[in-house]
Amino acid sequence: MRSILQLICLSTLFIPLAFAQTVRPVDCRFLWFDHANNPPVLLNVGPDGADIRCEIPATTLSSPVRCFAQEDTIRFLHESDRSLAAIGKIPLDVKSAILVFLPAPKSEAAAAAGNVKWRVYVIDDSPQNFPHGGAFVANFYGDDIRFVIGEHRNQLRAGGTHAVIQPTKRDDFNMAPVIVQFQQGDSWRTASESTVRFIPDLRYLILAYVDQASGRPRIATFTDARSAVPVPVD
Numbered sequence: 001m002r003s004i005l006q007l008i009c010l011s012t013l014f015i016p017l018a019f020a021q022t023v024r025p026v027d028c029r030f031l032w033f034d035h036a037n038n039p040p041v042l043l044n045v046g047p048d049g050a051d052i053r054c055e056i057p058a059t060t061l062s063s064p065v066r067c068f069a070q071e072d073t074i075r076f077l078h079e080s081d082r083s084l085a086a087i088g089k090i091p092l093d094v095k096s097a098i099l100v101f102l103p104a105p106k107s108e109a110a111a112a113a114g115n116v117k118w119r120v121y122v123i124d125d126s127p128q129n130f131p132h133g134g135a136f137v138a139n140f141y142g143d144d145i146r147f148v149i150g151e152h153r154n155q156l157r158a159g160g161t162h163a164v165i166q167p168t169k170r171d172d173f174n175m176a177p178v179i180v181q182f183q184q185g186d187s188w189r190t191a192s193e194s195t196v197r198f199i200p201d202l203r204y205l206i207l208a209y210v211d212q213a214s215g216r217p218r219i220a221t222f223t224d225a226r227s228a229v230p231v232p233v234d
Contacts, residue, residue: 023047026074027096028067029125031205031222032058033140034103034118036212042076042085044068053079056101061205061224064096074099074120088120098123098130098205102140103212123161123205132226133166133200135178140209141217144183147206150176150198156208166198174199180208182217192219201226 032039039056044067046052054065054076067074069090076086086104090097100121123129123136130136139145139156146155150167167176175195181188196204205222 023068023070024092026067026069026090026094027064027125028054028074029064029096029098030054030056030062031060031098031100032056033100033121033207033209033220034212036103039101040085041079043079043082044074044076061098061222074122076120084116086116086118086120088122090122091124094122094124094126096125098125100138100207129163130203130205131163131165132203133198135164135204135206137162137164137180137206138208140207141182142210145208146181146183146188148177148179149196166200170198171195173197178204178206180206180219182208184217189217191217192221196221 028044039058042054042056044052044054044065046068052065052067054067056062072089072092074088074090075084077083078085086101088099100123101118102121104116104119121138121140123138135149137145137147137149137154137156138161139158142158144155144157147153149164151169152164152167154162154164156162170176174197176198178192178194178196179190180192181190191208203224203226205224207220207222209218209220210216211218
């Protein structure tokens with residue numbers, strides 16, 4: 001009888017450990033991408049319960065902020081009333097990330113998930129995923145896009161992403177063509193055509209999206225300097 005009671009006691013001790021969630025640091029950089037609303041100040045909560053203030057710029061990537069995720073989930077609260085504002089999924093092997101804040105879809109599924117106002121699109125901020133001297137393309141448009149970056153060509157479905165290494169075909173000023181087209185029915189529309197400087201200390205985040213006010217497809221390009229890229233956490 002005593003051995004059975006001891007086993008029960010030991011089992012109850014191990015139950016909380018089995019279900020405990022691992023809190024892990026993630027170096028985050030923020031970008032606001034809700035053109036209908038101004039960026040609020042949000043809070044992430046550290047493992048000690050302390051608030052981590054997160055200011056989210058709309059025209060550039062923020063400086064790195066050490067935030068904390070529970071397993072693969074990162075949460076942000078409104079600073080004003082501490083209500084849940086946004087949730088993102090960060091893969092367990094990602095130690096530094098770019099977090100793009102987008103309007104949450106107005107659907108029953110979104111309401112069931114906590115009626116958060118924004119969703120967080122997570123980009124692995126490692127050089128392997130977002131290479132120095134290259135670009136990272138994400139398609140938030142509702143249909144396919146295709147692009148040319150130097151000698152690189154690709155087509156992305158809605159929600160797709162693609163990392164591009166530094167083009168080798170550049171002119172004497174390190175410039176290479178960048179062209180992005182949107183699919184509209186059976187035809188393609190050129191949304192952006194330019195030449196861009198590609199050097200090892202710069203990289204470009206290129207986002208295809210639909211403008212909320214006009215309903216038209218747009219391209220947003222953000223330049224990122226190597227000096228701003230965080231060193232991965234231990």
